[in-house]
Amino acid sequence: MTGTPVLGPDRPSQSMEGSSTLQEPGAGAEFPQNFFRRRRSRLLRTQRGAAITSTVSTVTVIGAIIVAFLLAPGSRQVRATYFNLHDMWRAFIGDPHEGFYSVGKGLVVNIEMFMIGEVLILVLALVIALVRQSRSPVLFPLRMLAVAYVDFFRGVPLILVLLAIGFGLPALYLPVVSTQSAFVYGVLALVISYSAYVSEVYRAGLNSVPFSQIASARSLGLRPHTAMRYVVLPQAIRTIIPPLLNTFVSLQKDTALVSVLGAVIEANRAAEIYSSTVFNYSGYTVAAILFLLLTIPLARFTDHLIARDRGRRLAGVT
């Protein structure tokens, strides 16, 4: 709170002081002596005022929302249906004999799915992006295939990919392909769909590295793939870590969709079973809280990475 207001007005005052010394002695005499001090304290006052105003307005707005929520005619019922502590706890713990499963245990399944999925996505997407970036005429058919893949799977809704794989593959009665568990089909669909997105993120990163970098690497005698491996990729990946983490958060939530395949009792499905058995939505609230506990730390970590990267770049460290 105290750090920023001081720094802000300091800078212009220094630069202006610097420029005033350049003026002729006669002109400086007409300048009020405590001009900068007065100006600075006025600025500080304004900043303090702004801080108070923003706090008051935030409290007012959020307070008004809470008041509207609590005084709404249906408030009691909404709170009993969505925020009932007893139901939230029961949904979290689960009781198969009563017909519902633990949302907490379900979350473990979500975590398994996105951890396995993310590793596969990062690899497959990189391969697709490198194929698309390649210039070799021999790879032309692969390049076309990569473009078609990205266009197709980025355009088809994930839920449809899930249903096509999860219900389509078993219906083929093939030896290995048709006998996998719903968990495997779910992760497969996530990997197929998300790789299309992530390959574009990779490609944006690869394109962000200036061509001069490749040219200088080549001029140092590095072969194309060595230049890609040691010069382009490290720079590209550092640039795209924030968008990659962003997609990772999105993937975490989309694991909930895998439940349409039936056998996967993940957090969202456990909550759905709870609510349809007991007619109370508090299980969904539990699932939402658990997902937030996963995604918020990751969001802060992403912010930290962005800030660190920005600091390094501004400091001129490459």
Place this chain on the structure above:
Amino acid sequence: MVLASVLLVSGAGLGVGGFAAPSGASPDAQGPGNPAPLRSCSYSSIQPYLYSRGHLTIATDKPAYPPWFEHNRPTDGKGYESGVAYAVAKKLGFKKSQVNWVVETFNASYAPGPKHFDFDINEISVTKTRAKAVTFSKGYYTDDEALVALKGTPIVKHHTPAALKRYVFGEEIGTTALQYINSRIQPDHVPETFTTLNDVKSALQDHRIAAFVTDTPTSQYIATTEIPHSVVVGQFPASGQHYGLLFQKGDKLVKCVNKAIVELKRAGVLRKLAKKYLRVYTSIPVIKP
């Protein structure tokens, strides 16, 4: 931090004080205009208690499955539930043309807030916990569960209590079958829960599940008409549960609908409808898990 604690304090303060006078609106009266309890069940006196005056608005899910509805069309009066709905409407004094059907998915039917129907008819089992969130009518059909499998699969012949534990079962989300499977059969493998009945059926046909559990009339319909080479293995002993019409919690109209159901039962109308649409065979063996 300061902001957060201020909010907590203001929130807590409102939680205690704000509720003393919720601007005249009693929390029990949720319907748009349910001023006083219903005195008579005549056509004219129930009008203020309807979702839309002059009409009886009835909800069900889409697709509406046979034998409860036919051709996914609740409006034609065919199928057991469509028949019951129109019979209730007639008892309350509505003509067939005055019955409006609306689509309501099962998961939305028990959401808090105003309902856009008078009642929902969707094979919903009445349980004590569910009755905390909504109001149910008296039962219009007993909820018996049966097991459907493909002909020639092991479960058709081997379904002793011990053998039953070894199979992978499937069911549709929201049915009370899951509770039944987990508490009575207690299978080794977690039962698979699907979003729709059609997903359950395709899972059976693709051998992803050994059998599925659904209500007896539906299982008969599926085995005789829908899935070739499928068979009803048997039905479980009566659970004592029944299907009820779902109303907004505290709805006043339920009193008159209950009266209508009792009269329909006494006059044998429900039995006649069941005979016509549900084809209840007494030959289905009972299997005890």
